[in-house]
Amino acid sequence: MLPSNSFGKSNISISRLGYGAMGLSGSFGSMEESEFIQSIHRSLELGVNFIDTARAYGPSEETIGKALKTWDGPQPFIATKVKPCGKGGWGSPIPVIEAYPPGSIQASVDASLQALGVEALDLIQMHQYWSAWDDEPYWLEEMVKLKEAGKVKYIGISIPDHRHDMALSLVKSGKIDSVQSILNIFDPIALDNLVPLCEKHGVAFIARCVLDEGGLTGLLSSDTTFTERDFRNGYFDAGPRSEYIARVERLRSFIPQYASSLAALAIKYALHAPGVTTSIISMHIKEYAEQNAAALQEDPLPDEVVDELYKRHRWIRNFYERKYWK
Template identity: 40%
Template sequence: MNYRTLGKSGLRISEVGFGAWGIGKSSWVGAEDDESLRALNLAIDRGINFIDTAMGYGNGHSERLVGELIKSRSETIHVATKVSPINLKWPAVAGTPVEEGFTAEHIMKCAENSLRNLGLETIDVLQTHVWLDSWSGEGDWLDAVVKLKEQGKIRAFGISINDHEADNAIKALESGVIDTVQFIYNIFDQTPEEKLLPACIKHNVGTIIRVPLDEGGLTGNVGPDTTFPEGDFRNGYFRDDRKQEVYDRVKAIAGDLDASMEQLPEIALRFILSHPGVSTVIPGMLRSREVEMNCALGDGRGLPEEQVQKLKKHAWFRNFYK
């Protein structure tokens, strides 16, 4: 496993991290705790030392599973978690007052809850689970960040920005108070390359890349006849003719790179890791076979520049969360 520095936090983390949304058993259907713990343990065995979770993933269930893992292991495991917004609205709606998103009191309370769930004395990275750049310099949320750092309860503070809104963090990054930023970046959504990633490099802000496989779309396993379990959020994400659209586009990617559909997950993850502004990518991993596959890609090699350039024309900006 190759390791990278998470910006100004100074943390050395695996370039492939463990995305722990799915194991929270909310939105994603199919996770079982025993298998989730096996996947978590295997991830540590294979060199992963960074896990991204959130209070909102199963109302703390994901955090508690991660806490079980940490208690059973001797290795240093870096954990990032997230504070849910007060109004419980994902994503944050433009014009929302900061007081409906995050206050110092709310952040302090949530940090304490997460520390209990995780069984930790210090959280490596505490993040807001949504963000509006209009909140920079507003409200009292920063007071909580300063206090939590002074108390040794968090090492770094970050923001997780709204889906497909790559420019909705520039002001926060320029303020100098943000250590990390989490956002969507993949073959389809390459917009972070325009402003966000250059700003992260300039201000030494660590980057945590989510949705690297487009919720499964870039695995090559989603086709016109694909079905998802009842209650799984992907039924909405890939509704109507979206599965056919995705399938046609991933076939075009495979053809352009003279690759098989089975190679698409590797291509998708290596594309992201080829960017110098990326600290870590956090694919979701529900099962051991997914851990094995993803960890094998964390070797620091990325993609050949020729392939990276070919993938530029496959950018496809859209928002399937709506």
């Protein structure tokens, strides 16, 4: 069994390892849909019961819907995200009226319900949230109405990049049930304020980019190439790449004494704080699901190792600015 946590203030138990479904869009390489469905089924077999997707992830929701129809076990907790209407807004703020004009949230939710083949979404999240939107509350009111109508059970936000603290005020307001944000060895800043505040106020914290788009697995070399469509194309080169590789190499000093692999080290680090409800990791390849689940069966990292990683291996930078501002 995988370790689990309660989702926020609810009594719903979700696995601390979540299925990140961005890979179902082909963002990390093309595969047959049947292989994607196998990866979902394998993850569920291993005890993963939290799936995170988005309307913006191409056919991801449809693929999940097909996988659920052929799955005869307990139904997982399904989280998805509203699709923004406006272009941009990832590297810098976009007015909420452009990203989510009135009525667009409900339209996106209705489309998600149809694609996933479910009667209600467990969690709906704003895919790009900026704190300036708090002065335009209509979007949150629309989400609350969907909750009251029974179309969604919980509502939350997803922070678009590394600026974790933009959500602090909304977390304290008591108006949302979850926050999704970046958390990994290179960027542990969410642990300073956001994660403890979420824990204090009963807001679920969903960690993403735990493996930093795969870079923390050690996959990168000086001659690694990605296709034009691959999300990682150009992502690691803003560092520059040589610096990225050097920093990952320094992490190998913890292997195998404290973790069986670099990926296991990164996963165990992200889940060390109890305030981290779950960590979503791309598992569109079933072997990834098996490897990631195995990491959670290892002994936890000692506090002193976590402290050393936190203090001496952080590398705060925002590759997303380079990614979206080519």
